[in-house]
Amino acid sequence: MGSSSHYQPLPTSSEDDQLRAENLPVLIYRKRRGVNWIRIIQILSLSLTASCLGWVGYHYTCGAFLLSPQAIAAKQIFLSPSQWDNQIEKSPSYVNHSRDSEPVVNLVSPRPFVNLEADAETVESKTNNIKSSTSNPTLPNPYLFGNFFDQLESIEKTRYVTAVPLGGINNQMIGTFNLMNLGRHSSRTVILPPITPNEHQSASIKGRSYSRYYDLPQLTAQTGIKLVEWNTLRNQVPELETGVYAWTKRHWQLASNPLTCWVASNMGGPKEDGGRSISTRFARGLMLDIQPQYAPGDLKKGSWRSMAAAVKFLETNSSTRSLGEVSKDVGCLTESYWLDSPTSTPDTHSLIKHLRFTDWLESIVDNLIARALGTSVEKIKSGQVKFITVHLRRNDIAAKCQPAPKNWETLAATEYNSDLHKRALSDFTPTEPLTSVARRSLAKRKADWTSCHFTDSYVISRVNAFRKKLKQPNIPVILTTDDTSVSSLALFDIQPNWHRFDLAKFSNDEVYDGFDSVMIDACLLTRGVGFLGTGVSTMSRLAANRGRFWYSRHAEIF
Template sequence: MDLKPNPYSGHFKAIGLKTLLSKRRFIFVACASLLLLSITCFSTFLRYTESPTPPPPPVTETPEVVESVEKPTEVPVDPYGPKTVLKGDPTVSFRDNLLPNVNYITSWVSAGWTNDVMTYMNLIYLGLITDRVPVLPEFIPSHIGGHVPPIPFGEVFDVPRLRTELQKPVLEWWEVKQHGSGQFDDLGCWNIWQSVQYREPYPRPSRIPNDLKLDISYTQAPTWVKLIPDYEHDQHSLFSSLATLAFPTMREKSLVPPLPSPQHNVSLPPDEHMLCYDYLYYVCSHQPFELEYDYSPAWRYVGQFMHFTPKLEQLADEYVRRAFGLPSDAPVPAFISVHIRHYDFETWCGEVPIYDCFAPLPVINRRVQEARDEIYTRTGHVIKHVMVTSDERNATWWQEVAQLGWFTPDHSSTKDTYGDWYPVLIDAVIQSQGVGFVGTDRSTMSIIAAKRTESWQAGPTRLVLWGEPGADDH
C-alpha cells in the first residue's frame, strides 16, 4: 500500500532545525554564565579563607589606663572559730555577742594550775555531751601568788588546733566580752559545790566572775548530782547528772530559790543560754580521780587534744638544749623526763620523817631504768638522757641528781625574762616531751604528764609510790 505524502514535512524540518540551534545557544550561554559565577564565588571563598583577619572593631572611647592590682590572698575561714558561733568582735556585755540559736557553757577555777587544766578539760567535755560551746576563762595564779596577772588559756594551749581536732567550737572569754569591760552582767548559775561537800555552805569561791565582771546568782544543785550520797570524804559529781541540768525537763524539776547576786542583789535561775556551774574539778564518769585510768572520757575526748602552743614547745626545747650543753640549732636528743614533787607534799607525811616519807633517788633511778628497758624492748633505742623537774629546794638532793648524770632546766632567770607563769609552764612541756616518764604518785601534775607521754609519745610511764619507808618496793 502506498503511503500518502505529508504536505508539511519539509516545513517542519526547517522550523525544527532553527529552534534546535536557538536552544543550543541558550544552553551554552547559561552554562557559561553559571561557570563564571562559580569561579567568582570560589575565588571569593579562597580570598576570605586565606585571609582570616577579622573586620576592625567599632570605634569606642579610649579606655582609662588602670594599674594592675594584686588580688589579696583569701584567709581560709576557720569552720570552728569564733566567727561561726558569735555575732562578731568582743562586746561590752557578753550577751550582745551571743547568737540566739547557739547554746554556751562556762565555769570557774580555783585549785592550782594543773587542777585548773583538768577543770577546763571537764568543762569542755561537758560541753560536748550537752551540745554547747565551751567558753573558757583565764588561768588564775592560785599557786604562784595573787599579785601575778592571770594568763589566757590560749597562751598556754593551742586553741585553733584543739578546735580542729575536736571538730567543735571552743571559745575564750576575751573573744566574747571585751577585756577590761567595766559593765557587770547578771548571770544565773548552778551551785554544785554546796551539794557535794559539807564543810562550806556556799558556792565554790573564785576570783574569775569578778575579773569578768559577772554578777552571779547561784541556785544550789540537787543533792543527787553527788557520786557517793552522804559521803563526806569525796566531793565528786557525775558528768551525766550535771548534763541533765542543761536540758529543760530536769532543770525545771531541780529549781529552788536562788541566792541574790553580790553586786545587783538580783535572784536569777540558772541561765539557759549561757549555762554555768561554779566548779567542775570534782567530776567523773565512773569513779573519783579517774583521769589516770585508760577509760577516762575527759582525757580520751578532750585532754589528749589540748596541746601546748608552738611558742611554749620551742621555748622548752631551748631550755632542754641548754641543760644538755647543746647549740641552739642542734636537734633535741630523746630523753626520759622525771617529775619529783616534794615541797608542798610534806604536810601529807604526818609523823613520818621526810627522808623516810619521800622515795629516795635510788628508788626513782630504778623506775627510770624500767622505762629505759621498756623503750629498748619496744624500739631497740638506748635512751641516755634524763631530764628532772622538781620543786625540791635541798641543794644536797640536787647534787645527788647531778651525780646520777641527770639534767635539769635552769630557771634562775626564767621569771625575770618571761614572767612568773613560765617556770611551771616550761616544766610541764618538758615533762610531756620525754619518750618515757617517771613521776610522783598522787601528784596531778605527774598524772597528767604521764597521760601526755602515753598519748603523744607512746612512751612508758611510772608513778613512784611514797609516804613510808619501802612504799615503792616491788
C-alpha cells in the same frame, strides 16, 4: 507659810560636810523654785525683821541637796527619768537585780573607759576647796568594763556553759577537761575560764588564756567542741590594777558583771557543801559578780559529781536572760572538777590526745632543752639527741603519799607548803611556847613529812633502773623538781649525766611569768624517750598521758 511644804528638807551642816568629804566624785544639786516672794511681800505688810527671816528661810529651803553615789545606788533618792537624763549620762545596767525575775537591760552603750578620769577631773575643778584623793568613776557601774552578755550569740544560735576554776594550774586543767566534756554532752558552747591565779601561782590577777599555750582551733576541728574564752569576752578588763581598776580593788563587785552560777555540789548533795570552792580570784580578775544559786530541792538525779546530772540540770533549769527582744543562755556551775561519768576516762583521753601545745610554747621548750643539754636546737627537733624527763614533786604533796608518814595529820607547816609558808613552828600551840622535847618531836615529824618515802637514794635508784630498762644506762636525764633542800639538790646535780632544769638559768634574757614557767615545765615533761613521774601529782599524770598519746613514749611512776 503654806508654801514651805513645797521644799525638800536639807541635811544639817555637819551632815552636809560629811557627805561632801566622803563623796567627792558626784555632786548633784536639786533646786526647786518657791512661790514668788515679791507677791507675798506686796500682799503682806511685813516688818523689815519678818522680811529678813523670810529671806533666810528661803535661802535654806532652796539650798543645794547633795547626793552620794552610795545613796543613789541604794535608791535612797529617786529622780524622775527626765531629771536623771539631764544629770548623768546613761550606762547599761540591770533595772531589776532580783534573782526571782528576769533582769531588764538598758541598751545604751557603756561610757568609754578613757573618759572616766577626765570626768573626775571636771568634777574636781567645779568643786571649790574639795580635794579629790583619786579619779574614781562617777557611779558604781556593773558595766564599767563592758558587758560580756553583749558579745554572746542569741539562744536561737547557741547556748553556753561555763564553770568556776578550782585548785592549782593542773587541777584547773582537769576541771577544764570536764567542762569541755559537759559542753560536748549538752551541745553547748564552752566559755573557757583563763588559767586563774591560785595558791601556787599568783601572777597577774586576770590570769592567762588557754589559747596562749594550747592549740584550741585544732581541738575544735578534731572534736567538734565549740569554745570561746572569758578573756576574749572581758577584753576591756585591764591586766593589772591601775587607774580606775585600782579603785575597784576593795569594792570591785560594784563594777562587775552579774553572773548566776548553780552550786554544783548541791546536785543531789547536801546544801551545806555548796559554794565552798567559788574562786574570788576568778571573779575578781574578770570583774564578774558570781551569784551562787542552789539547785531546786527536788533535784535528786545522781550524785552531785555526776556528769549526767549536770547535763540534765542544764536541760531542765533555765539560765536564760533577755536583752531587749533577744534571749541568751549562759549555764554556769560553781565547779566542774568533780564531774564524773562511766565514760570520763575515754572522754578525757580523747581531749588530751587532741589538745596539743602551741608552736610558740614548743619552740621555747626546744631552745631550753638544747641549752640544758649543751646541744643544738636542730638536734633536739630532729630527735638525734635522746634523753628522759623526770618530775619529782616533794614536800607539799607528802600528805598524799602511800603509805603516809606517821602522824601526818598533825605534822607542822613547812616552808615547802605554799598554803602555810608563813606559819611558824609554834602554830600548833599558839597560846604557849613549845618545850625542847616537843620542838625536837615536831622537827622530826616535819622531816618525815618532807621526805615521805621518796628519799634521795630511792629517787636515784629508780631513775637509774629506768635508764637500764630502756637499755640506755647513760642516757641524759632532765630533772624538774620543787625540792628546795640544798643537800638533795647538790646530790642530784653530781649524778652522771643528770641535768636539773632551772628556767632562770637557761632562759637567758627571756622573761616569763609564773604561768609561763609552769606551762614550760608541762611541755618539757612530755618530751624525751621516757618519763618518770610522781604518782600523786596531777602534773605527772598529765605528762605521762600526753607522752603516751603524742609520742608513744614509755612512762613510769614513783
